Amino acid sequence: MSLTLGADFDEADLVSRGTQGDLDAFNLLVEHYQQPLFNLCLRMLNSPEAAEDATQDAFIAAYRALNRFRGGGFRAWLFRIAVNACYDELRRRRARPAHSLDVPHGERGRTLDVPNPGPTLEEMAQTAELGGVIHEAVSALPPDQRLAVVLCDVQGLDYAEIAEVMGVSLGTVKSRINRARSRLRTSLLQSGELFPSRFRQSSGDR
Amino acid sequence: MLWLSKHARHRNNLSPYVDGRLAPVDTAALEAHLGACQPCRYELEDLRATVAAARELPQLETPRSFAVTPQMLERRRAIDLAPSASPLALGMRIASAALAVVLAVVVIGDFSEGGNGIGDGGVGLESASESRDTTELAAGAGSEQASDEPDAAAPAPTGIGEQYDARATDEDAPSTPAMPTQSASAACPAVGDQMAAGAGASAATPAPNATRQLAPSATANSNLNSGGAGAAGPATGICDEKSIAGNEDSTSATPAAAEAPTVAITDDDAPDAAALSARDDDGISTLRVIEIVLAGSLIVLLVGVAADLSLRRRRSI
Numbered sequence: 001m002s003l004t005l006g007a008d009f010d011e012a013d014l015v016s017r018g019t020q021g022d023l024d025a026f027n028l029l030v031e032h033y034q035q036p037l038f039n040l041c042l043r044m045l046n047s048p049e050a051a052e053d054a055t056q057d058a059f060i061a062a063y064r065a066l067n068r069f070r071g072g073g074f075r076a077w078l079f080r081i082a083v084n085a086c087y088d089e090l091r092r093r094r095a096r097p098a099h100s101l102d103v104p105h106g107e108r109g110r111t112l113d114v115p116n117p118g119p120t121l122e123e124m125a126q127t128a129e130l131g132g133v134i135h136e137a138v139s140a141l142p143p144d145q146r147l148a149v150v151l152c153d154v155q156g157l158d159y160a161e162i163a164e165v166m167g168v169s170l171g172t173v174k175s176r177i178n179r180a181r182s183r184l185r186t187s188l189l190q191s192g193e194l195f196p197s198r199f200r201q202s203s204g205d206r
Numbered sequence: 207m208l209w210l211s212k213h214a215r216h217r218n219n220l221s222p223y224v225d226g227r228l229a230p231v232d233t234a235a236l237e238a239h240l241g242a243c244q245p246c247r248y249e250l251e252d253l254r255a256t257v258a259a260a261r262e263l264p265q266l267e268t269p270r271s272f273a274v275t276p277q278m279l280e281r282r283r284a285i286d287l288a289p290s291a292s293p294l295a296l297g298m299r300i301a302s303a304a305l306a307v308v309l310a311v312v313v314i315g316d317f318s319e320g321g322n323g324i325g326d327g328g329v330g331l332e333s334a335s336e337s338r339d340t341t342e343l344a345a346g347a348g349s350e351q352a353s354d355e356p357d358a359a360a361p362a363p364t365g366i367g368e369q370y371d372a373r374a375t376d377e378d379a380p381s382t383p384a385m386p387t388q389s390a391s392a393a394c395p396a397v398g399d400q401m402a403a404g405a406g407a408s409a410a411t412p413a414p415n416a417t418r419q420l421a422p423s424a425t426a427n428s429n430l431n432s433g434g435a436g437a438a439g440p441a442t443g444i445c446d447e448k449s450i451a452g453n454e455d456s457t458s459a460t461p462a463a464a465e466a467p468t469v470a471i472t473d474d475d476a477p478d479a480a481a482l483s484a485r486d487d488d489g490i491s492t493l494r495v496i497e498i499v500l501a502g503s504l505i506v507l508l509v510g511v512a513a514d515l516s517l518r519r520r521r522s523i
Contacts, residue, residue, distance in 0.1 A: 023274060023275075026274060027274060030271075030272050031271070035267070035268050036265075037272075038266070038268045038269075038272070039265045039266060042266060043263070048266075048269065052269060055268075055272050056272050059272050059274050060274055060279065063274050063279070064279070130263075130264065131262070131263040134259040134260060134262065134263055135263060153257055153261050153263075154261070154263050154265075158227075159225070159227055174221070174222055174227075175218075177221055177225075178218060181221055181257065181260075184259075184260065185252050185256040188256060189252070194252065194255050194256065194259070
C-alpha cells in the first residue's frame with residue numbers, strides 16, 4: 001500500500017490483478033486517481049459531501065465492474081463511471097424539487113425563508129477555496145458543458161479521451177467546449193474578472 | 207454573407223486552436239484570417255484569458271482516502287438491493303408482491319374447492335373471502351389486463367423470479383424438506399428481491415399446509431405438488447408472512463413486508479359468514495375470473511419491474 005506513485009506505477013498490471021480480486025492492487029489505482037476523480041465530482045456537484053459520496057461510489061462500482069473493463073484507457077473508463085455517478089446525483093436532486101440543481105449544501109433550505117440571504121462567511125471561504133469567480137462561472141454552466149470544460153481545462157484530458165468519457169463524438173466534444181468557453185467568457189466579462197481585451201488593446205494602442 | 211459564415215467558422219476554430227487541436231490546414235487559414243481581422247484577435251485573447259482562468263481552478267486535496275474496503279463491497283450490495291428506485295418503480299414492486307400474494311391465496315381457494323378441499327369448509331371459505339378483500343387492494347395498486355390462462359400464473363412468477371440472482375437469501379434454503387420438487391427448488395433460491403419474494407410466495411402458498419407453525423416455503427411447495435390438501439386457511443397466512451418477512455431480514459426494509467402483514471391479518475380475521483356467502487355465490491367461475499385478472503395484472507407489473515431493473519443496471523455500467 002505504501003508504494004509511491006510514479007515510476008513503479010504499472011496500471012495495466014494493477015488492473016489485471018484487481019480483476020482477479022486483488023483489492024490491494026486496485027486500491028493502488030484508487031490512490032493514484034482519487035484526487036482527479038474527487039475534483040471532477042466536486043466540480044460537477046458543487047458540494048464536497050456529495051463529491052465524496054460520488055467518488056467513493058465510483059471506485060466501488062469500478063471495482064465491481066473491473067472484469068468488464070476491455071482495455072483502452074483506464075482513466076477514461078474510470079472517469080466515465082464517476083461521471084455517471086455525478087449525473088445520477090444530479091438527477092436525484094432534480095427529482096427533489098426543494099433542492100435546486102447547483103446550490104451548495106450549506107445554502108439549502110434557508111433560501112426558502114430568506115429570498116436572498118447572501119453568502120455566509122463560510123460559503124465565501126469555500127467559494128474562494130474552490131476558485132472564486134471562475135468557480136461560480138463554471139458552476140453556472142449546464143452539466144454537459146461544465147463536464148467538457150472541466151475535463152479539458154481542469155483535468156487536462158485530450159479531446160479523444162473526453163469523447164470517451166462523455167460517450168459522444170469528437171465533434172460534439174469540440175462544440176461543447178466551444179460553447180462552454182464562450183459562456184464562461186461572457187460571465188467573466190460580466191463579473192469584471194476579465195477585462196475586455198478590446199479596451200485593453202485600444203487603451204494600449206492610444 | 208459569405209464573409210459572415212467564414213468568420214463564424216473561424217470563430218469556432220478558435221477554441222481548438224487554443225488547445226492546439228486544429229488541423230494544420232485550418233490552423234494556417236485561421237492564422238491568415240487573424241492577421242486580417244481584429245475582432246477575431248480580440249476574441250482569441252478573451253478566449254485565452256478564459257482558458258487560463260479555468261486552468262487555474264484549484265485542485266483540492268482529497269478529504270480522505272477512497273480506498274475500497276471489503277465492508278464497503280458488502281454494504282454496497284445491500285444498497286443495491288434496497289428499494290432506491292423511483293416512486294413508480296417502487297409502487298410497481300410493492301404492487302406485484304402484493305398481487306402475487308393475493309393470487310396465491312385465490313389459487314389456494316380454487317385448488318381446495320376444485321380438488322375437493324377435504325370437507326372442512328374453512329379452507330375454501332377463508333380463501334374466497336380474502337380474495338374478495340384483497341382484490342380491492344390489488345386493484346388500487348396495479349393496472350388490470352387479463353390475458354392468460356389461470357394456469358399460466360404459477361409458471362410466470364417463478365420464471366421471472368429465476369432471472370434474479372439468488373442473493374443473500376440462501377438461508378431460506380436449508381429448510382428444504384426431504385422431497386424437494388422441481389418448483390420448490392426453482393422458487394426458493396429465487397427469493398431475493400421483493401418481486402422474487404412475491405413470486406416465491408405465490409409458488410409456495412398454494413400448498414395447504416397442515417402445520418400452522420412457521421411453514422418454510424419449500425415445504426409448502428412440495429406439499430402442493432404432491433397434491434396434499436389440508437386445513438389450510440390460517441396456515442397459509444402465516445406462510446406468506448413468514449416467507450416475506452424472512453426475505454426482509456436479508457434485503458433490509460422491503461416494502462413488501464409492510465403489505466404482507468395486512469394480507470395475513472385479513473386472512474386470520476376473515477369472518478366465516480362473509481366467507482360462506484362468498485362461496486355460495488358462484489364459487490369456481492368467479493375465482494377463475496379473479497385469477498385471470500390477477501395473473502394478467504401481475505404479468506404486466508412484473509414486466510414493468512423487469513424493464514426498470516434492466517434499465518437501471520445498464521445505467522450503472
